[in-house]
Amino acid sequence: MAAPIALIQGASRGLGFQFCKHILKNKNPSTVIATCRNPDAAAELLGLAGQHPDRLTIVKLDVNKEEDIREAAERVKKNFGRLDLMVNSSALLHPSGKGETSLRDVSAQGIISTLTTNTVGPLVMAKYFAPLLQKGIGAFGRQPSEKAKQHSGIIVNITAKVGSIGDNGLGGWYSYRMSKAALNMATRNLSIELGRSRPKVVCVSLHPGTVDTDLSRPYHKNVPKERLFSTEHSVGCLMSIIEMLDFDKTGKAYNWDGAELPW
Template identity: 70%
Template sequence: MAAVALVQGASRGLGLEFCKHILSKKSEALIIATCRSPEKALQLKDLGERYPGKVTILKVDVTRENEIQQAAEIVKSKFGKIDLLINSSAMLLPSGKGETSLRDISFEGLVATLTTNTVGPLVMAKYFSPLLMNGSGGFGQQTADKSKQHSGIIVNMTAKVGSIGDNRLGGWYSYRMSKAALNMATRNLSIELGRGRAKVVCVSLHPGTVDTDLSRPYHKNVLKDRLFTTECSVQYLMNLIDNLSVDKTGKCFAWDGSEIPW
C-alpha cells in the first residue's frame, strides 16, 4: 500500500518543497496538498501535472474548522488513511513584521497569529489523527518490537524562538507565543496518540532560518552558512522524519537533529 503524506500549507515555501521532495525521493508515495487558495497555487498545480495521479490538492484554510473537517472526510473516502501529516503554514504577524517591544502588540495581531500557527495545526490533528491511526507506518523508522511500532507521524513546524528555555532576547511576542503553544500541543498529542495500539509519533521540528517570505526581512542578521534554501532545509528535515520512531515522540528537534529545550 502506497504511503500517503498530507502537507498543510503546500502552496509555497517549505510546504511546497516537502511535496517536491517526497514525490522525487519516494516513488510510490502519494501527496495530499492543502492550501487556502488552490486556484492561485500555480506551482502546486504544475507539480500535480508533472506527477499525474500522485497529487491531490484540497482547499483548506486552517482558520476555518469546517474546511478542515470537509477535507478529512474527502481524504477518508479517497484514501482511508494517511501516514504523515506535516503542518507547515505559519505567519509572523498579519503585517509581516514581528513586535520588537510591548507597545507593538495588538489584540488582532495576537489572535491572528495564534489562530494560524497554533489552533490550526491542533484542529488538523483532531480531524486527521483517526486517519493516521489507520496508517501503515509508511514514513519513519520501525522496530521489530510490535509494541513500539507506529502507524503515522505528525510533524508540527515550529521555530527555535518558540523555546522558553532558549529565549534570551525577548520581542516577537505573537510568534514566540504561538510556537511555544504549538510545542505544548505537540507534547499533549504525543501522550494521547501514543496510548493506543496504533501509535502516532508527534514531533515539533525547527527548520533553521530559511529563505522564505516569512524570514526574508531579517536575513541581514543571519550568517551566510546558516541561511538555508528551502531545498536544503527540507533535505535535513526529511532525514529526521525518515529516522523518527516512537522513542522520539513528544520532542522538539532542530534541523541538525539536536533537541531543543521547551
C-alpha cells in the same frame, strides 16, 4: 506494500511546497495530498500536480476554518482511507509581516491572528486527521522490532527555535514566540494521547532553521550567509529526521540537524 501517503498542510509555497517536491522525488511510489487556501492561485503547485497527476492531489483547506479542515478530512478518508504522515507547515510571523520588537507593538488582534494560524490550526488538523493516521501503515519513520512501540503514522508540526522558552534570551516577537511555544505544548499533549492509542502515532515539532522564505525575508540581512538555508536544504534535513523517527522520539522538538531542542 501499499504506497506511502503524506498530507502537507500549507503546500502552495515555501517549506510546504518543497515537502511535496521532495516526497514525490525521493519516496517513490508515494501519494501526496497538498492543501492550501486558494488552489486556483497556487501556480507552482498546480504545475507540480500537472507533472504528477496520479500522485499529487490538491485539496482546498484554510487552516483557520474548522469546517474546511473537517470537510478536507472527510474527502481524504473517502478517497484514500488513511495517512502515513501529516506535516503542518503554514505559519504567520505577524499580520503586519514583522514581529513585535517591544510591548508597545503588541495588539490583541495580532496575537489572536498569529495564534489561530500557528497553533489552533495544527491542533484542529490533528483532531480530524489523527483517525486516518491511526489507520496508516507506518511508511515513514523507523519501526522497532518491539510490537508495542510500532507506530502507524507521524504528525510533524513545524516549530521555530524562537518558540523555546529555555532558549529565549532576547525577547520580542511576542505573538510568534507565544504561538510556537503553544504549538510545542500541543505537540507534547498530542504525543501523550496518541501514544496511548493502538496503533500509536508519533508526534514531533521540527525547527527548519532560518529558511529563505517570505516569512523570514525581512530579517535576512541579520542572518549569516551559511545559516540562511534554501527550502531544498532545510526540507532535506527535516526529511532525514522524519525517516529516523520512532516511538521513543515522540513528544519532543528537534532542530534541523537532529539535535533535541529545549522546551
